[in-house]
């Protein structure tokens with residue numbers, strides 16, 4: 001711990017832009033180096049937004065997010081989000097309204113059949129793969145994207161009916177979500193976000209795209225009103241209209257909440273894309289996964305009831321979350337009170353970053369952290385053991401990912417269904433990308449696009 005009152009160590013900032021230039025494009029790598037050089041509590045200057053702190057090991061992250069949630073669980077609302085009104089978005093809300101919105105989401109998640117949701121989509125992906133054979137080599141990558149959107153739209157507003165990927169309604173939704181996310185990425189991922197004077201050209205277009213999506217969601221809201229049964233909540237819109245668990249929010253907030261969730265589930269899409277990429281890069285691991293899946297699901301489709309019977313497959317999923325780290329950083333937090341943390345004085349309103357990537361590659365906790373090795377998540381009896389000190393793919397504390405249970409089910413269903421029927425190989429003459437070729441986008445670590453050859457199993 002530093003001597004009380006000492007100033008927080010960190011890289012020397014430049015005038016006006018502070019440390020912003022040094023951070024991009026791969027903040028998670030730079031931050032890991034800074035935390036090694038300056039210590040696990042490190043100062044990063046965000047130019048016009050002043051000093052922030054970066055937390056870089058499991059000990060400080062736990063003490064901040066788990067042990068002092070009243071101080072460290074505030075959300076830093078990006079200026080662009082604030083300008084737009086953060087209402088209905090949960091991720092960008094604080095205080096009581098945040099707690100209630102989160103409770104509402106959790107209630108709806110308990111009522112919706114998440115197993116079935118994931119199972120239907122995993123089967124749909126496999127069916128499309130079998131229709132197309134191995135002709136379209138980037139099909140897998142695209143299908144996972146579509147499956148993810150289909151799952152979240154079923155959860156939000158399609159009640160129990162999923163929409164086929166080639167349905168015009170689904171295509172329209174995909175088109176609008178993709179356009180909006182693209183604009184959002186430009187706005188939030190860029191340093192322009194920290195210099196409000198630069199917003200104007202991006203912002204106008206973003207609003208237009210978002211309005212398009214909102215119109216579509218509003219139509220779904222109207223359709224739901226016609227046959228609402230508040231004793232049977234089947235999706236998020238039902239939850240809003242039917243006041244699930246007695247929690248009441250204006251229905252006007254619902255489209256924002258849905259748009260926020262559609263953005264949040266990109267992490268799940270990334271995770272599944274990473275899993276398939278990394279398994280394909282390691283054929284011996286693919287064989288082990290396929291054999292385990294086939295030994296448990298001999299003549300039936302996978303279900304989540306048997307999740308405990310597939311330790312190796314699960315270990316492969318968790319090792320992917322560790323090494324590829326789809327959420328490389330937590331969504332920025334903000335202190336809600338002045339505090340002395342680790343000997344440093346930190347003011348209320350300070351932005352706090354948590355570098356999950358650094359934790360998952362910390363040599364003090366992981367042997368050969370750069371090696372993809374699912375065995376590290378198995379105990380000496382070959383059983384799954386994910387209770388690892390420096391492993392927090394879903395974050396920790398009050399802001400921990402609310403989609404964790406759902407994401408785990410979905411990853412399991414996708415991997416088991418797909419590897420029961422298929423394997424993959426690199427396309428002849430092409431090299432599959434490595435983890436360090438991942439692309440950072442608004443704190444998320446996306447795999448670069450890749451192509452695979454689909455190999456049906458006998």
Ligand code: HEM
Pocket residue numbers: 075090091092260261264265267268271326327329330331332356393394395396398399400401402403404406407
């Ligand atoms: C493998 C998939 C996923 C991973 C690794 C992941 C990881 C994370 C992480 C690290 C955070 C930040 C926690 C923090 O700021 O302290 C987060 C937040 C969040 N995630 Fe996920 N997530 C995944 C999937 C999902 C899904 C499927 C959903 C939606 C159903 C979702 C919804 C959210 C929301 C709404 C937040 C903001 C929570 C808040 O502000 O309190 N995530 N996630």
